[in-house]
Amino acid sequence: MARKLSFRGAINEALRQEMERDKTVILMGEDIAGGTNAPGEQDAWGGPLGVTKGLQPIFGPDRVMDTPISESAFIGAAIGAATSGLRPVAELMFVDFMGVCFDQIFNQAAKFRYMFGGKAQTPVVIRCMIGAGFRAAAQHSQCLYPIFTHIPGLKCVVPSSPYEAKGLLAAAIRDNDPVMFFEHKLLYDVEEDVPEDPYTIPMGEANIVREGSDVTIVTLGRMVSLSKDAADLLAKDGIEAEVIDLRTTSPMDIDTVLESVENTGRLVVVDEAHPRCNIATDVSAQVVQNAFGALKAPIKMVTAPHAPVPFSPALEDLYIPSPEKIAAAVREVHAYA
Amino acid sequence: MTDAIQSVVMPKWGLAMQEGTLTEWHISEGDTIAPGQEICDIETSKIANALEATISGTVKRLVAKPGDTLPVGALMAVVVNGDVSDAEIDAFVKKFEDEFAELMAKAEASAPKAQSVEIDGRKINYLQMGQEGPAIVFIHGFGGDLNNWMFNQPNLSEKHRTYALDLPGHGASGKAVGDGSFAMLSGTVVKFLDAVGIDKAHLVGHSLGGAIAIAVAQAAPAKVASLTLISPAGLGSEINMDYINGFIGAQRRNDMKPVLSMLFANPELVTRDMVNEVLKFKRLDGVEDALKAISGSVFAGGKQANLLRDALAAVSVPVQIVWGTEDRILPVSHADGLGGNVTVTRAPNVGHMAHMEIASEVTKLIETAAAS
Numbered sequence: 001m002a003r004k005l006s007f008r009g010a011i012n013e014a015l016r017q018e019m020e021r022d023k024t025v026i027l028m029g030e031d032i033a034g035g036t037n038a039p040g041e042q043d044a045w046g047g048p049l050g051v052t053k054g055l056q057p058i059f060g061p062d063r064v065m066d067t068p069i070s071e072s073a074f075i076g077a078a079i080g081a082a083t084s085g086l087r088p089v090a091e092l093m094f095v096d097f098m099g100v101c102f103d104q105i106f107n108q109a110a111k112f113r114y115m116f117g118g119k120a121q122t123p124v125v126i127r128c129m130i131g132a133g134f135r136a137a138a139q140h141s142q143c144l145y146p147i148f149t150h151i152p153g154l155k156c157v158v159p160s161s162p163y164e165a166k167g168l169l170a171a172a173i174r175d176n177d178p179v180m181f182f183e184h185k186l187l188y189d190v191e192e193d194v195p196e197d198p199y200t201i202p203m204g205e206a207n208i209v210r211e212g213s214d215v216t217i218v219t220l221g222r223m224v225s226l227s228k229d230a231a232d233l234l235a236k237d238g239i240e241a242e243v244i245d246l247r248t249t250s251p252m253d254i255d256t257v258l259e260s261v262e263n264t265g266r267l268v269v270v271d272e273a274h275p276r277c278n279i280a281t282d283v284s285a286q287v288v289q290n291a292f293g294a295l296k297a298p299i300k301m302v303t304a305p306h307a308p309v310p311f312s313p314a315l316e317d318l319y320i321p322s323p324e325k326i327a328a329a330v331r332e333v334h335a336y337a
Numbered sequence: 338m339t340d341a342i343q344s345v346v347m348p349k350w351g352l353a354m355q356e357g358t359l360t361e362w363h364i365s366e367g368d369t370i371a372p373g374q375e376i377c378d379i380e381t382s383k384i385a386n387a388l389e390a391t392i393s394g395t396v397k398r399l400v401a402k403p404g405d406t407l408p409v410g411a412l413m414a415v416v417v418n419g420d421v422s423d424a425e426i427d428a429f430v431k432k433f434e435d436e437f438a439e440l441m442a443k444a445e446a447s448a449p450k451a452q453s454v455e456i457d458g459r460k461i462n463y464l465q466m467g468q469e470g471p472a473i474v475f476i477h478g479f480g481g482d483l484n485n486w487m488f489n490q491p492n493l494s495e496k497h498r499t500y501a502l503d504l505p506g507h508g509a510s511g512k513a514v515g516d517g518s519f520a521m522l523s524g525t526v527v528k529f530l531d532a533v534g535i536d537k538a539h540l541v542g543h544s545l546g547g548a549i550a551i552a553v554a555q556a557a558p559a560k561v562a563s564l565t566l567i568s569p570a571g572l573g574s575e576i577n578m579d580y581i582n583g584f585i586g587a588q589r590r591n592d593m594k595p596v597l598s599m600l601f602a603n604p605e606l607v608t609r610d611m612v613n614e615v616l617k618f619k620r621l622d623g624v625e626d627a628l629k630a631i632s633g634s635v636f637a638g639g640k641q642a643n644l645l646r647d648a649l650a651a652v653s654v655p656v657q658i659v660w661g662t663e664d665r666i667l668p669v670s671h672a673d674g675l676g677g678n679v680t681v682t683r684a685p686n687v688g689h690m691a692h693m694e695i696a697s698e699v700t701k702l703i704e705t706a707a708a709s
Contacts, residue, residue, distance in 0.1 A: 002353075002509075167620060193353065195509075195617065195621060196509075197509070197621045197622060197623075198622040199620040199621040199622060200620060200622070201620060202588065205588075205589060208609070211609055
């Protein structure tokens with residue numbers, strides 16, 4: 001039976017159900033319980049935005065571990081535990097802090113299966129928060145999934161809604177490769193119908209969230225709902241946009257994108273990440289290489305500017321792609337003769 | 338007189354429906370309407386269907402215009418009995434719109450919600466609508482769920498206690514089905530009748546659910562008042578295994594859409610949302626194994642394993658069968674040569690889903706059976 005659940009609640013439920021299903025699933029991170037083994041309340045925090053709240057009382061401090069404030073240490077420990085039989089889900093708060101543990105992720109976790117000739121596996125999931133709009137300034141607001149998408153050996157998931165988050169996280173935890181799981185902060189309070197039963201959404205399968213025959217919009221994460229809003233605006237002017245949620249950037253389901261572009265001939269890619277070497281450039285390059293003949297207009301990208309996320313609320317609002325900006329790009333591509 | 342003015346509102350078809358789009362009125366201002374008359378076409382994100390009137394009177398005002406998308410419960414038309422002035426209608430419309438938000442909040446709170454009972458250690462999910470009158474129990478087919486009856490159950494619930502259940506392995510019921518045998522499925526329905534306190538019910542079964550209804554009538558004849566069977570299984574050995582295996586195997590939209598298209602005479606009825614809902618069901622843990630177990634048991638070797646023609650002939654209560662002549666899953670010829678108490682309606686230009694494709698006709702047939 002489906003009932004309304006928030007993005008935050010959906011992630012919490014996926015963690016709980018996977019921990020019930022498989023005793024080797026453990027959680028690690030800074031303040032994910034917020035008090036474990038300290039005097040007083042044991043589940044004070046549940047992570048900085050309360051996503052893991054309530055799990056420590058169910059599974060205990062051995063499976064829900066508060067770690068020291070040392071990303072290089074606990075991400076390394078999670079990867080090590082994954083190579084020796086556990087399925088850790090490590091929470092690294094903000095993706096902006098990844099810099100201190102790149103070696104563990106890029107050069108260790110991502111390489112083990114390859115360098116040990118397929119004999120090693122690293123079933124770790126690293127969860128983190130992404131995205132602007134939270135008034136958290138330049139060091140807590142980036143969308144750095146393109147950096148991880150660049151690395152062979154990592155899988156990258158950017159969920160767009162509560163239903164998507166629950167099924168994709170369950171799939172990530174059951175996967176035998178390292179998976180980066182990027183949660184947009186502004187989605188945590190978004191609600192929709194989510195089944196109570198556990199389920200998985202396969203990685204590498206894009207989702208057509210709206211059908212249309214005039215222009216294809218390819219997007220991911222929080223930009224999916226903004227792109228749907230843009231499509232609603234455009235529909236009033238008789239422009240039918242098809243909106244594709246990539247769901248995962250690695251593996252990427254480029255076939256669904258190509259099929260749509262072959263039908264519409266026009267493409268807008270919407271990505272909240274900085275515009276250089278991001279998912280929009282990647283999708284654009286693959287479409288140009290594989291479906292050049294189908295294109296009736298130049299591809300347009302709608303992204304944040306190549307600049308740090310501003311602290312000024314007025315500037316931050318301007319920085320993020322909006323339905324109006326997306327609709328304007330679609331109109332331009334649509335009008336191109 | 339307050340009830341001299343009545344409203345036609347946006348219906349709620351299925352638990353998930355939030356809004357619908359009026360595509361066409363079949364009535365004009367000044368027309369007289371009667372219950373059961375199709376008054377307009379409505380499209381939801383899942384499917385399009387005609388709305389039947391549940392009231393009678395003169396259509397005084399069409400508030401909604403074709404193309405309007407309205408929330409469930411929103412006013413679409415005003416119907417009157419006797420002399421009512423325009424001013425009174427204006428006041429009615431204004432009052433309705435002023436009170437709409439509050440009304441909807443109340444309706445939301447009292448809306449029927451799915452419930453569950455435990456049978457043989459397995460959760461069985463069901464939706465009850467209507468508290469009084471004879472009981473009607475709806476049994477869906479392979480891969481279906483209780484929402485398959487969304488066009489039939491609400492109307493019938495006005496004068497009947499209606500129950501639509503999710504079979505084991507389906508919908509929100511438990512997904513562990515063991516050997517997936519036909520006896521387990523029909524046994525569950527017999528126990529369901531006891532579990533929810535039904536002494537006697539009119540059974541409505543579709544496809545595999547039709548065969549289950551026959552088996553229930555055979556096993557517990559005292560509990561069954563009539564049978565309405567829509568493209569039932571169990572009356573011949575043929576079954577389109579391309580559909581069954583396609584349904585089990587399809588993981589993606591592009592694979593699932595052609596499979597679901599086999600169900601309907603008009604493949605355009607298969608919408609993006611319908612495909613997505615089916616994929617959502619199929620992604621639940623345990624569903625693929627459940628469907629494989631059931632299919633491996635009831636369609637072993639690509640044939641229907643349970644032939645119930647003799648059992649059906651022995652049923653002493655009224656039996657009616659509705660079968661679309663364009664059914665591509667189970668051939669309409671399986672309805673030939675059935676004697677006894679069986680009435681057969683062969684519906685032209687209808688596929689395997691008569692209860693959705695010609696919903697109002699099927700609802701009327703069920704109502705007639707339940708009235709006798």
